[in-house]
Amino acid sequence: MQREGNVSSKSCSFRSAGTGAITRRSFLSTAAAAGLSAAAVSLLPGRAAAEPRKGGHFKLGIGSGATTDSLDPGTYADNYMQSVGHSLHGFLTEVTNTGDLAAELAESWEPSDDAKVWVFRLRKGVEFHNGKDLRAEDVVASINYHRGEKSTSAAKSIVDPIVDIRADDQHTVVMTLEGGNADFPFLLSDYHLPIMPSKDGSVDPTSGVGCGAYVLETFQPGVRTLVKKNPNYWRSDRGWFESVEFLAIADVAARTTALMTGQIHAMNRCDLKTIDLLERSPNHRIYSVNGGQHYSMPMNTTVAPFDNNDVRLALKLAIDREMLLKTVLRGYGALGNDNPISPGYRYFDAELEQRVYDPERAKFHLKKAGMEGLKVNLSAANTAFAGAVDAAILYKENAARAGIDINVVREPDDGYWENVWMKKPWCVSYWGGKPTADWALTLPYAAGGSWNETFWNNERFNALLVAARAELDEAKRREMYAEMQRLLRDDGGAVIPVFANYVGAMSSKIGHDAIASNWDLDGLRAAERWWFEEA
Numbered sequence: 001m002q003r004e005g006n007v008s009s010k011s012c013s014f015r016s017a018g019t020g021a022i023t024r025r026s027f028l029s030t031a032a033a034a035g036l037s038a039a040a041v042s043l044l045p046g047r048a049a050a051e052p053r054k055g056g057h058f059k060l061g062i063g064s065g066a067t068t069d070s071l072d073p074g075t076y077a078d079n080y081m082q083s084v085g086h087s088l089h090g091f092l093t094e095v096t097n098t099g100d101l102a103a104e105l106a107e108s109w110e111p112s113d114d115a116k117v118w119v120f121r122l123r124k125g126v127e128f129h130n131g132k133d134l135r136a137e138d139v140v141a142s143i144n145y146h147r148g149e150k151s152t153s154a155a156k157s158i159v160d161p162i163v164d165i166r167a168d169d170q171h172t173v174v175m176t177l178e179g180g181n182a183d184f185p186f187l188l189s190d191y192h193l194p195i196m197p198s199k200d201g202s203v204d205p206t207s208g209v210g211c212g213a214y215v216l217e218t219f220q221p222g223v224r225t226l227v228k229k230n231p232n233y234w235r236s237d238r239g240w241f242e243s244v245e246f247l248a249i250a251d252v253a254a255r256t257t258a259l260m261t262g263q264i265h266a267m268n269r270c271d272l273k274t275i276d277l278l279e280r281s282p283n284h285r286i287y288s289v290n291g292g293q294h295y296s297m298p299m300n301t302t303v304a305p306f307d308n309n310d311v312r313l314a315l316k317l318a319i320d321r322e323m324l325l326k327t328v329l330r331g332y333g334a335l336g337n338d339n340p341i342s343p344g345y346r347y348f349d350a351e352l353e354q355r356v357y358d359p360e361r362a363k364f365h366l367k368k369a370g371m372e373g374l375k376v377n378l379s380a381a382n383t384a385f386a387g388a389v390d391a392a393i394l395y396k397e398n399a400a401r402a403g404i405d406i407n408v409v410r411e412p413d414d415g416y417w418e419n420v421w422m423k424k425p426w427c428v429s430y431w432g433g434k435p436t437a438d439w440a441l442t443l444p445y446a447a448g449g450s451w452n453e454t455f456w457n458n459e460r461f462n463a464l465l466v467a468a469r470a471e472l473d474e475a476k477r478r479e480m481y482a483e484m485q486r487l488l489r490d491d492g493g494a495v496i497p498v499f500a501n502y503v504g505a506m507s508s509k510i511g512h513d514a515i516a517s518n519w520d521l522d523g524l525r526a527a528e529r530w531w532f533e534e535a
Helices: 024-034 038-043 079-088 136-144 252-260 275-279 309-317 321-327 359-369 388-400 437-445 459-470 474-491 520-524
Strands: 057-062 093-095 101-103 106-111 117-122 162-169 172-177 214-220 224-229 243-248 284-289 294-298 333-335 375-380 405-410 429-431 494-500 502-507
Touching: 057 079, 057 252, 079 214, 079 224, 079 243, 079 520, 101 106, 117 136, 136 162, 136 172, 214 243, 252 275, 252 502, 275 284, 294 388, 309 359, 309 474, 321 333, 321 388, 321 494, 375 388, 388 405, 437 459, 437 474, 459 474, 502 520
Parallel strands: 057 243, 375 405
Antiparallel strands: 093 101, 106 117, 117 172, 162 172, 214 224, 224 243, 284 502, 294 429, 294 494, 333 494
16 A cells, blocks of 8 residues: 555656756755755756746746635635736845755744744845835734734644744845744745835735836736846846736636647646556646645535544545546655645654555444434535546445445636635645645644634644644653644545645746745745846
């Protein structure tokens, strides 16, 4: 039996003429801070590339986006707006393409001995698109936008531990946390937390004004976004294109056709059933990066029948993970074990038994719950992830052998994240990998979190989450994270059958460095990191 996370031959390939890689020394020097293990070194592909050149109009086709999209960073829910946001904005910190944490708008930071108080010193000479100079007041207002009881921001759970934030001077911000958190600077790289210009202590979150590599020109939600080069961008090593056009193309066939015919220069979420066509094309390259992305089927654990853990266990036992990996992912991934911590994480529990397809055991749990002949709806749309509907149908067929009748409800792609996700009792979802185990466990599973998609509230899990965050004893911290993985696997409300590689394609004219594994599309920064190698 393949253990969770055993990397297939396709897990980290890059089909191109030549490869490049970061050094083991440079990676290991910061892997501990990133919460990654040495095993992750093999998961960071790259290629030798010519020196970056300026110019050109880059067109990027993204397999998500909706007419309900907003420029408000607190609402970013998929790769489309996340990528647009990174083109417009700057962040205090940045997770690099090697998994390191780098300075961005904060040029340095320093914690107190107990990691409760953090002092961030801002970079000077940074200018917003509206001409305002970056000041500490902007950081305070931007972070405060996501805080407070009335906040509806998806980043609320990230910033809630901040009990005080103040400007010490024009270029110094002091943040005090309710408890120690050695990973705190990593959290400030989250795509919901760009720094926006302030006025009278508040920000306009929907203005699109930032201090990123590009300035907003046109925003048509769910259709098209056009940005143009920021002439006053503070970095000289980013923002190579003269302009970038983000196109929301949810249909993977249409996205692939657009790439093959030159209507776009790059795309994400390739159709693995037809990827051979792109692999054979001399004018295109495929990238495949294993970064902890996982496909999920979250259940609302506060409503019947998902409030019964025996039902949840039955559903976890009723999916054939091996078949899903083979047929839907075509081997571009690894087995999942109903928790988000993959082998690339520092605190991955290798001793946790891999859950396997077991219809008879599923029947046992249904009988125990008094719900034999269970009938449930599973909402699915391919905007959640490429092949989501196929995965749901395969799940239906698997579950039938356990006496479970899954009715696959095909939902519209447009508005899926607003109208279905966290609205319907059971649906499909996906998560990108996070730089730290704490982050990966907190955002989707902490009680009361804005994106706790299972509405799960496990008292022991919540206590461990807080304790592990501040624990400095390495052995104790590892034990805590191992127990949290077991709790999610055996009590949580998410079926997580597979870890899926980020698989995309681009024109052979596109140049880039090693591709990041923390998010798709080069850590959501393709627009600022990539360039045209030739006209």
